[in-house]
Amino acid sequence: MQKGSIRVQTENIFPIIKKFLYSEHDIFLRELISNAVDATQKLKTLSSIGEAKGEIGDLSVVISLDAEAKTLTISDKGVGMTGEEVDKYINQVAFSGAEEFLNKYKGQNENNIIGHFGLGFYSSFMVSDKVEIITRSFRESPAVRWECDGSPEYQLEETTKEQRGTDIVLHINEESQEFLEADRIKAVLNRFCRFLPVPIFFEGEQVNNPTPAWTRKPSELTPEDYQAFYKELYPYNEAPLFWIHLNVDYPFNLTGILYFPKIKQSYEIQKDKIQLYSNQVFVTDEVKDIVPEFLMLLQGVIDSPDIPLNVSRSYLQGDPNVKKINNHITKKVADKLEEIFNKNRKEFEDKWESLGLFVKYGMMTDDKFLEKAEKFHIMQDAAGTEFYTLEEYKNATVALQKNKDGKQVIIYATDPVQQNTFIKAATDKGYKVVKLETIVDAAFINQMEMKWSDVHFTRVDADIADNLVDRQDASASVLNAEQEEQLKKLFEQQPAGLHLTVEVKGLSPDAAPVVATRPEFMRRMKDMAAVSGPMGSFYAGMPDEVMLTVNGNHSIYQQILAAGDSGQQEKMTRNLADLALLSQGLLKGAALTSFIERSVELMEKG
């Protein structure tokens, strides 16, 4: 029997390691199983090139529990190790790796490293009082047994083992008894080992799918296969909109499938994240630095051997490969969207409601994506019948919707039902009104005005239709100055919580008698106030700014001015103003009640 001391300087580094990795204890199982898988894969390779002789037989990895002996065993039928190899890879290499880890991270904030650093074989000591390795190499060499109880001393002796391969026997320590429970082990296996490339068995059942969709060739897969794999990942989700199969081998290796989920509620975002794998071993679902931020809304799997198992945040951020992977994913996603848009615009439009969220978020946050997305970003008209790209919208509106600064004015509605009267007035003038009604649209509009220097957005109810593109001077009014002044006074009675500005203009006799509008700027400030910050509460506290545009050319004013009875005049103008406010959703509470009472009274008189 050989006895020795593991080559580490620190007297006893096990307690330190245990403390360091406290919150992510279960990664030991991932580490040990991926070693077992590596050993199995190596054997397959050696056998295929004729270096390992004979039948290779069943190659599954078996995890077993012995409640009485309080052990957890990971057995593989891979290459195994000779005594010399154990000495070299376990006594020297594995432990020097652990030592290096300690030196590197000593004194650092442990939260930064926990969960982002795999420790290989060594991590088994996080949960064990004692670890045994019983292994027999595929080479002609006696089987050996290695044992270590967590002090730097180990024992190594010859033993007998019938089958080729390695058993790692963990004598689970007092604090880690949970790992002697089958359910706990199942949960860990399900998290880390679901897609390992070699069959893994626990309690007689195979726990993994060794050939998940992303490892297969896109040409071999049907849409049903992609859908089925999505279900495997997220059993409770609705079918995805579509997917992108990533397959890169230069300048880095990357495979994966990204799915665009159907999003109905904003709170659902980010519930199921993209999972990151390295050679089918689960690494993390914290993909923040690898996947561009806007694509974090996607789901699915990314697998790259260039992303090491023991990833740490700071490592990822500084890694040039990671930056390349990030750019590549952005490009791929943009290309795929463009392809679908070009090949099957109808399908693209049908899915726009969910898809638009990704696209707009991407356009706001990533200039490279913006450049590409301009070709397939679309806007639907308020009637819900037609979609325009920016280019198409510009072409359709070039004659009517260019303002005096030469900017194209995009007229939009946020609530087609409530803004119906305004939409009608604008459409009657020949304007194209599009819907921008989702949660990202307010921010999207602000951002795009900065990025698209030739575009200006105006909400359909921001002004009377005549003024949506440019403020125009009033055309001739049939009222004289005195009458206009009289009308203005009648309309200027201020209701509570609103600040009314009144202007009398000579518009078309067919246009509405009064229109209430909210200046675009004020309204945007108020909308933002509803969600954020100290400036927010400043704006939120201000009364709603409303412009009442009175159409002096409407015949009703001849009637009102002729009425003589000032009480009656007031009631009629109040009613007209209230109708206009009502269409902007600004008539509430007592004001609404008095409007109803007044209307009934006026009808009785009429």
Ligand SMILES: Nc1ncnc2c1ncn2[C@@H]1O[C@H](COP(=O)(O)OP(=O)(O)OP(=O)(O)O)[C@@H](O)[C@H]1O
């Ligand atoms: N089940 C096994 N069968 C054969 N060899 C093994 C087995 N487990 C470990 N080894 C050998 O021991 C070495 C050290 O293992 P360890 O897990 O510490 O590091 P690693 O696998 O090289 O790297 P990582 O830290 O990424 O896991 C391995 O490289 C391998 O040569």
